[in-house]
Amino acid sequence: MRKIFIVEDDRFITAIFTMFLRDLGHELVGKASLGREAIEKCKKLKPDVILMDIHLDGELDGIQTAEMLKREMEVPIIYISSDTSSPVIERAIVSNSYGYLVKPINKKELGISIDLAFYKHRVDLEQKEREQGYREFISNSPLPIVVLSKEKITYLNRLGLDIFKTHYIEDVMGMPIKNFVAEEFYEEFSHIIHSSISNDQSIKPFLTKMKTVHGDHYWVEIAGSKVNFNNHQSVQLIFRDVSAYKLSERKNQAYERALFEGENICFVLDNTYKIIRSNTFTSNTLAKETIVGQPFTSLINGTPQWLTELQNIDCKKHKGQRVEVTLCNGKTVKLNLNVVCSVNGVIDQILLT
Template sequence: MRKVLVVEDDKFISAIFTMFLRELGHELIGKCADGKDAIELCHRLRPDVVLMDIHLEGEMDGIQTAEQLRRELDIPVIYVSSDTSSQVIKRAIVSNSYGFLVKPVNRKELGIAIDLAYYKHKVDQEQRERERGYRQFISEASMPLMILSEGRIQYLNNLALDLFKTHYMEDVLLSPYLNYVHHEDKEQVESLLDNFKAHGHGFDQINIAMQDVHGQSFFALISGSSIIFNKKKSLQVTLVDNSKAVYAHKRVELLLDYLNKLGQPYFITDARHKVKGVAPHHLFDNTQLLGLRINQLDEWFSSAGDGVLTFTNGDKQQVFMAEEVLDATGEVYELLYVPKIMPQ
């Protein structure tokens, strides 16, 4: 049984609705003929559904009354009218009503409309509650998150705002995400967004170059997953600032290129100081370094300070210093040992 309020200025039609509601097993909790009274009764009686004529007595018509009820009380309204002009229909659609019945209305149509409006409103309430919880979740999340719909930024948390170098969501809200992707990665990201739009598929983590609201470059690892946001299929994007790791890699690549061109010695270890690579240099002749930790190689290595090692092989000696290679979390995962005194 639903509690129903009837807002109708035609007494004959109001009487028919009263009879239909009784036969359908619903409770008629009130009747009125103008918008002002309807709002007052809804505040006092809190109906489950309102049957609303569009052309009412008084200053407010039914659509204006329904919009105020939605803002103030979130009560589902079903319009009942004989006016099906395009202007009225457009206004009714924009007002987010829960139904439109054309007079004359029979009992079966009325019963179906009331049940649909009631249950659709419940579903909408549950969805809004989930979205409120989700907004709170991403706002409090420990990583940068943003939500895209149709490729545009719909929401992002404070950590994501930090990456974009702004405190104001309005600076990026509703902007195409591609606006913040460097041109060399736009084609790849656009393909991922198109795939999501067509098939609803998220994507695994990739590294891309981006720019903040000031046009300054940074690198981010992004991954995407499908969610429902504002009743639409949307893409939740997780961003991890990867700039330190990328710049560290670029520095190491330049160093390796420089060392190889000059024929200089170097070696690489993992974070636990296990040797992973050794330059083809006479300094390392007749040694077995690969796969062993530095502390297992005291025949050749001795510490000369923090991050500094002295390598001795017979009458050949070289002091090396460590260059850190970082992963996406900023943790060291490799060490490149280069000559402490580099040739000019």
């Protein structure tokens, strides 16, 4: 049994509906002939389904009344009218009704329409609740999350706004994601997104270059998965800004070139003082074809005090020092000594440059 409310200004038709509803096993909880009256009564009676005539007397027609009701409460509305003109039908479609019955109404059709509207509305409410939970999950996530539908941004959290370097959601909401991907990376980006949707697979982390709303470039690692959002097939993307890592990587490459491609003595030792890396200049200076893998002490004269003291230093507090060493060819050189600590606070590598 459903609780039904009728909004109809024709008493004869209202009487027919009342009889039909009784035969169908539904309860008529109320009726009204004017839009304003219907809104006030429905807020109190909370019907399961509303049957709404489109052409009502008074200031509000049926579609206007339905739109106002939907702002006040969650209820499925079925339009009932003899008017099948295109403008009216279009207005009814835009208002997201749960049905449109053309007068004269058949009892069986009415019963089917009421059941369909009731169950479809229940499914829609469950979907809304899931999406609300999902929105809360996104909003509270400690990671930047962006949702795309048809490659347009349909939702993002506060940290997602930070990724685009803006405080205003209108700067990005509804915009094509293409606007924020570096041009030379967009083809690959688009291919990954489409492949995820078509193959129903999660998006494995990949690296790409993005743009902020101001046009500044930055690097991100993106992972994601396909989701249903606002009843549309969408993609949820989780962003991780790796610009600092990429900058550090470039700096390390520059340091590597300076250390290992330059004309300077350099050694990298492990914590047993075995050489794990050097450069061609050092090998040539020592007249050795290769020195990697050899004990450092085999390439110097004696054991300098600083090398012995390394065993007792506080790795985390070591600020680097200048040391002197005599190579096995008799040449004395001064080198900068720095240590790399392991996660446990012990020496992992020793750099002599």
